[in-house]
Amino acid sequence: MIKTNSDSVNEYNMSDNPNKDICDMLIKLGEHERDVNGIIYKYHAYRKAAKALETYGKRVKSGAEAQKLSGIGPKIAAKINDFLQNGCDDIVQDSSSKEIDQATSPKLKSKSKKEVQNSTSNHSKSEEASSTTDDLIEEKFDKIYGMTKIDIMRLKIKGIKTIGDLRNNINIAELNEAQQICLEHYDDLRLKISRKEIIKFEKLISKTLNKLSSVDVVIEICGQFRRRIEECDKIDLLVIDLKTKSTDSDAEHKLKKNMKIIHKALFAEQILLKRLDLDGCHFVGIGKLEQSRPYRLINLHFVPKDQYICALFHLTGSDQFLERIHLHCIDRFILSSRTLRRIGQALVPGFPIKIKSEEELFDYIEHLYVEPKDRQ
Numbered sequence: 342m343i344k345t346n347s348d349s350v351n352e353y354n355m356s357d358n359p360n361k362d363i364c365d366m367l368i369k370l371g372e373h374e375r376d377v378n379g380i381i382y383k384y385h386a387y388r389k390a391a392k393a394l395e396t397y398g399k400r401v402k403s404g405a406e407a408q409k410l411s412g413i414g415p416k417i418a419a420k421i422n423d424f425l426q427n428g429c430d431d432i433v434q435d436s437s438s439k440e441i442d443q444a445t446s447p448k449l450k451s452k453s454k455k456e457v458q459n460s461t462s463n464h465s466k467s468e469e470a471s472s473t474t475d476d477l478i479e480e481k482f483d484k485i486y487g488m489t490k491i492d493i494m495r496l497k498i499k500g501i502k503t504i505g506d507l508r509n510n511i512n513i514a515e516l517n518e519a520q521q522i523c524l525e526h527y528d529d530l531r532l533k534i535s536r537k538e539i540i541k542f543e544k545l546i547s548k549t550l551n552k553l554s555s556v557d558v559v560i561e562i563c564g565q566f567r568r569r570i571e572e573c574d575k576i577d578l579l580v581i582d583l584k585t586k587s588t589d590s591d592a593e594h595k596l597k598k599n600m601k602i603i604h605k606a607l608f609a610e611q612i613l614l615k616r617l618d619l620d621g622c623h624f625v626g627i628g629k630l631e632q633s634r635p636y637r638l639i640n641l642h643f644v645p646k647d648q649y650i651c652a653l654f655h656l657t658g659s660d661q662f663l664e665r666i667h668l669h670c671i672d673r674f675i676l677s678s679r680t681l682r683r684i685g686q687a688l689v690p691g692f693p694i695k696i697k698s699e700e701e702l703f704d705y706i707e708h709l710y711v712e713p714k715d716r717q
Contacts, residue, residue, distance in 0.1 A: 358394075359399055359400040360394040362424075363421055364391040364394055366424050367388075367390050368388065371383065371384040385668075386412075386414075387417065389664060390413045392412070393410040393412045396677040397410060404418035404423075405422070405491050405492075408489045408491060409487065409489055411660055412664075415494065418489075482496075484523060484530040485527070486523045487517065487519050487520055488523075496514060499513055499514070511524070522617060523627075529635035530635075530637070530638055533573065533574065534574070534637055535571070536566060536572075536573070539562060539576055540562075541630055542628075543562055545612055545630070546560060546612060547559075547560060550603060550606070552606070557584045558583060558603070560578050560580050560581070561578070561579045562578060563577040563657050563658075564640075565577075568657060568713050568714055569713065569714035575637070575638040575640060576640065577642070578639065579649075579652055579656055580603065580642065580644070581644060581645075582599055582644065586646060587647055587693075589645070592645055596621075596644075597621060597622065600619075600624060600643045603641070604624050604641065613626045613628040614626070614628050617638075622643035622644065623642055623643070625639070625640055627639065644679070647693075650699060651678060651679050651680055651681055651696070651702070652678055654676075654699055654702060657716060659716055659717055662711070666708065673706070676706065681693065681702060682694065
């Protein structure tokens with residue numbers, strides 16, 4: 342069964358990147374932080390955000406939408422939002438001007454070196470305490486699907502800092518339908534899922550899909566399960582369409598049609614019970630094995646057979662491991678959740694490379710093969 346990046350903005354000059362202008366802006370900001378301010382970690386943060394937008398596959402319409410992607414926090418999301426609303430071509434210069442104004446401020450000049458150091462130290466401690474508090478609040482809301490950092494900040498402003506606060510102030514929280522469902526089942530969704538239970542889900546889902554005469558698919562469990570973690574947070578299932586290739590003229594239509602057939606069948610068998618999101622070929626919902634069992638978060642990712650390996654690689658994770666691999670691919674390859682493309686001499690990505698296994702993928706990018714259990 343068939344079962345990155347350069348220092349130049351041109352790396353993102355791809356015809357299939359609907360967020361190219363935003364990526365260009367972020368790369369410029371990153372280069373400014375590296376070359377002018379000497380802040381390397383911000384340079385990498387902007388590059389990671391640009392990579393997330395590039396592999397997203399569709400145009401982001403707001404900073405809030407962008408922040409749902411891995412690697413994009415509230416500050417970068419705010420810059421994206423500003424860019425989308427105002428078309429800030431001079432955003433780098435504006436940022437630089439603010440830094441110069443702060444550095445040449447008479448008030449700052451009049452301070453002694455010791456005063457500046459004390460002020461910086463106190464500010465750092467305050468920021469650290471605030472960051473710790475925000476992390477704790479964010480951790481409590483991490484089981485609410487689609488809850489972004491901006492949403493959490495908005496709740497915090499309203500005095501909602503715990504799940505108890507949220508339940509007691511549901512009328513002012515302004516949660517969407519998916520978030521309300523997750524809040525309703527919060528106590529279940531925060532429980533870990535054993536490998537044994539996930540295997541039972543896999544068998545039930547496979548049995549259901551095998552009954553469907555109109556689709557020809559196989560499934561594979563990814564995420565934490567494939568990395569051999571004993572207790573998982575959610576169930577990530579990769580569904581491979583064996584009759585569809587990405588090069589088919591009607592590939593997108595067939596994939597979306599088959600995805601609807603599949604999730605309808607899983608609802609009919611009461612494996613899936615509630616839908617949180619359906620975005621093209623990605624379905625998110627909650628289900629349970631039987632009435633006495635807790636609700637579980639289930640992700641279904643539907644791909645054509647020729648994109649199976651790259652999808653499997655990305656869905657296996659971890660985020661930290663994928664980030665290291667993308668850095669390894671800089672200047673040579675564009676590795677997305679669907680394809681691997683070699684970057685040519687003109688920094689233009691070529692056609693997708695045909696890959697038959699993860700081992701072959703690692704060979705192409707000239708990296709030693711890493712077993713899924715070691716991708717932490």
